[in-house]
Amino acid sequence: MPLPFTGKRVLVTGGAGFLGSHLCEQLLSRGNEVLCIDNFYSSTRRNVEHLLPHPRFELMRHDVTFPLFVEVDEIFNLACPASPVHYQHDPVQTTKTSVHGAINMLGLAKRVRAKILQASTSEVYGDPLIHPQVESYWGNVNPIGLRSCYDEGKRCAETLFFDYHRQHKLRIKVIRIFNTYGPRMHPDDGRVVSNFIVQALRGGDLTLYGSGEQTRSFCYVSDLITGMLGIMDTPDTFTGPVNLGNPTEFTMRQLAELVVELTGSASRIVHHPLPSDDPKQRRPDISLVRETIGWEPTVALREGLQHTIAYFDTMLAGALPSA
Numbered sequence: 001m002p003l004p005f006t007g008k009r010v011l012v013t014g015g016a017g018f019l020g021s022h023l024c025e026q027l028l029s030r031g032n033e034v035l036c037i038d039n040f041y042s043s044t045r046r047n048v049e050h051l052l053p054h055p056r057f058e059l060m061r062h063d064v065t066f067p068l069f070v071e072v073d074e075i076f077n078l079a080c081p082a083s084p085v086h087y088q089h090d091p092v093q094t095t096k097t098s099v100h101g102a103i104n105m106l107g108l109a110k111r112v113r114a115k116i117l118q119a120s121t122s123e124v125y126g127d128p129l130i131h132p133q134v135e136s137y138w139g140n141v142n143p144i145g146l147r148s149c150y151d152e153g154k155r156c157a158e159t160l161f162f163d164y165h166r167q168h169k170l171r172i173k174v175i176r177i178f179n180t181y182g183p184r185m186h187p188d189d190g191r192v193v194s195n196f197i198v199q200a201l202r203g204g205d206l207t208l209y210g211s212g213e214q215t216r217s218f219c220y221v222s223d224l225i226t227g228m229l230g231i232m233d234t235p236d237t238f239t240g241p242v243n244l245g246n247p248t249e250f251t252m253r254q255l256a257e258l259v260v261e262l263t264g265s266a267s268r269i270v271h272h273p274l275p276s277d278d279p280k281q282r283r284p285d286i287s288l289v290r291e292t293i294g295w296e297p298t299v300a301l302r303e304g305l306q307h308t309i310a311y312f313d314t315m316l317a318g319a320l321p322s323a
């Protein structure tokens with residue numbers, strides 16, 4: 001006879017991805033039962049292979065653009081490619097994943113009365129005209145550009161979350177994640193931190209897009225997951241949207257130089273054309289999350305990069321699976 005289970009049953013969509021795999025680990029370590037679903041569009045099962053033997057972990061191949069019928073208490077909706085290279089590869093599928101995926105997961109939450117969190121993004125602010133970005137800012141988004149499938153898909157998902165909340169009294173949390181990095185990013189992911197580190201470790205050129213003066217604010221994955229879990233546990237009256245990210249801002253040139261320094265690489269930094277609609281600056285105002293759960297990022301870029309470099313170094317040496 002199975003033992004009675006007293007923890008929570010938690011669904012993580014996109015659970016085999018970079019953030020999802022860290023989230024699944026943390027949820028298991030808190031005693032929950034975790035159902036991880038993924039269609040492996042921008043990840044592989046290797047990210048969660050070490051969790052497969054865990055008695056409270058289950059992995060299911062499923063595409064969130066199709067309905068799902070399971071019994072759960074909480075849903076973390078992370079399914080969506082996050083790298084511009086991946087989300088622009090099949091832009092129609094990207095919009096479907098955000099919009100149909102949100103409808104399906106909200107429908108599931110409504111049926112089983114589960115609490116549901118949406119992994120939204122700083123991209124809802126587009127190329128922001130106010131700096132740093134506060135949650136009350138409505139953004140500056142191109143609706144027909146190459147990034148729109150992601151930006152507008154995520155904006156529509158936010159709309160759906162708030163309409164289900166108002167219309168069906170669903171318990172929702174919407175977090176706007178700013179650039180996050182760390183171990184288990186895919187080496188060919190295409191995002192700047194993994195690109196620079198892998199290029200430096202291989203001794204190749206670092207591909208700096210545009211002048212390199214554009215800025216981002218990088219959050220280490222462990223900080224982000226702590227914040228995400230903290231927001232899920234807030235009282236039902238708190239819905240967000242709430243920014244989650246590290247407010248220390250760097251230019252891409254500074255990032256490239258830091259990666260070269262920390263890897264001790266002889267790589268050169270070379271300029272490539274700036275992709276269209278690339279935001280010029282990005283930094284979260286984190287006053288709301290600070291006031292709500294007292295969350296602060298604790299890992300500085302230099303330290304987070306050291307952990308991430310060590311991870312990719314081991315992977316490239318062949319000691320870790322690379323895909």
Ligand code: NAD
Nearest residue numbers: 014017018019039040041042043063064078080082177180
């Ligand atoms: P990722 O690409 O590593 O993970 C996304 C996961 O979703 C992958 O495992 C992918 O296979 C899966 N997926 C994609 N389409 C799917 C579908 N239709 N059905 C089921 N699974 C699907 O990216 P990540 O960095 O882990 O991002 C996770 C979430 O956080 C995404 O929703 C992303 O938009 C959001 N986010 C991330 C960042 C960041 O900097 N990492 C910033 C803002 C928002």
Ligand code: UDP
Nearest residue numbers: 084190191192193195207208209214252278
């Ligand atoms: N970038 C770069 N070189 C790369 C990849 C990205 O200079 O090899 C730049 C990109 O143009 C952007 C920033 O780094 O200005 C962050 O890009 P990323 O794709 O990581 O995320 P974004 O915040 O643009 O979604």
